[in-house]
Amino acid sequence: MRIGAFILVGLAAGSLTAEHPRSTYVLIANPASRVSKIDRKFLAEVFLRRATRWPDETPIQPVDLGPDAPARARFSQEILSRSVASVRSYWQQRIFSGQGLPPPELADDEAVVSFVASHPGAIGYVAAGTPLSGATVLELN
């Protein structure tokens, strides 16, 4: 009975509250990639590691925010069409079957900006309003 009540409360809570608060984000890339616009489908393939090179053959280095970052939740839903938890399940399958590794998860927006600015081929996203020193803003096609 207690377990049943616990589950019902969980179902109700889940249906009433979102997984994360929503936040807008900005796409950024290393200036050396010389890209200013990116196709949404290609962006999804980059973060699922199906597309690994820029058109000039530079290796793409995608970088994620941590699983609790609001910008990560919005990026996952809008670009990957999955929740963060679903994306993490996808990577569990890939990692433990020897099919690949996920993009590194960095602690905060500043760490993502710093990584992208210092790694040619890097691409990431950060919460709107984050100072973008050294990184180029990408426009989504």
Next chain:
Amino acid sequence: MRFVLAVSALVLLAQRPAAAAGLTLPGQLAELQIHGFISQGFLLTSANDYLAHSSEGSFEFTEIGLNFTLPATDRLTLGLQIFSHDLGPIGDYRATLDWYSLDYHWRDWLGIRAGRVKLPFGLYNDSSDIDAARTSVLLPQSIYPAQNRDFLLAQTGGEVYGYRDLGAAGGLDYRLYGGTIFLDVKQQPGSPFTVVDLNVPFVAGGRMLWVPPIEGLRLGGSLQFLRLETHLLPASSSSSVAVNIPVMLWVASVEYTVRDLLFAAEYSRWRVRAQSSNPAMFPESLTFSERGYALTSYRVNSWLQAGAYYSVLFPNTNQRGGFAGRQLDAALTLRFDVNAYWLVKVEGHYMHGTAGLSPSLNGNRPLSSLTPDWALFTVKTTAFF
């Protein structure tokens, strides 16, 4: 004692706050990634022994994996996974190399892996050990039988793989492989034959998944050929019988993910021919089995998922009549994610039929003498990083 150690390790792992461990190597080499998981489950059936001696309750349901992946260059990745498990009579906690590979990713549409590689069969075969990657405790056993893990999980050889962007038509994910399977022969208690040797001269096949422009949809097919060659020594004879078993398996798959809702369905047929050097001792046969399931799961929130599936198994399509010729499995699961690295699952199954049961686990009684309608209850907890 081993169980206590496994549970202790599980608790320690579950309290670990960090994500995957990384080890920076000297020189220009990239960071070595270390990931792992440990699971402990419990099986209880209302009647019949399933997967383990479950009718009395069994904790013989343990999995431990540790993997090391080194992206040596932007095209070359080296990796291996050590795996140990126990599931009733199989596994026995022996540590094995689950997979190891040299992966050369030349282009997105063409890569090569050499080593021991997980078999891509259906949507989930290559990830069937990975509890954290799905909602249910047991994958539908009609297509992913845990008892056949040694046969169906990995092959030693090579594979080519790739992903091809098809523009407006979506994308194509493909894998083609060939190699062999090294099997550890284990005598089944009560079997009328002693297995002298058992070899798999080849296993070959492939999987193609089309990712159409409808978001979240995957459609695909897998095909696999393998040949088993064995010599069996009958209890009543001093000369062995050579038996060759060519097998062909295929599965058609569809999966649709929309936000936190997942639907999947698969249909499969397996063709097994037995050719014998002495049909009087070991009869020749040709058997077609039919398997399928439909599955759904829903992530309610960050810590709760619910899932259900219905799975059917007909090991011999010519003998569907009678409960020993089929196993119908209706399952319900709740998955609780305690945190990002620790989960607990509770699952109940209603089973009709005994075709998926092992006679050797059930006192070598004929399947037709076992209880036709029975239930399975299972709990499993997994920590991973």
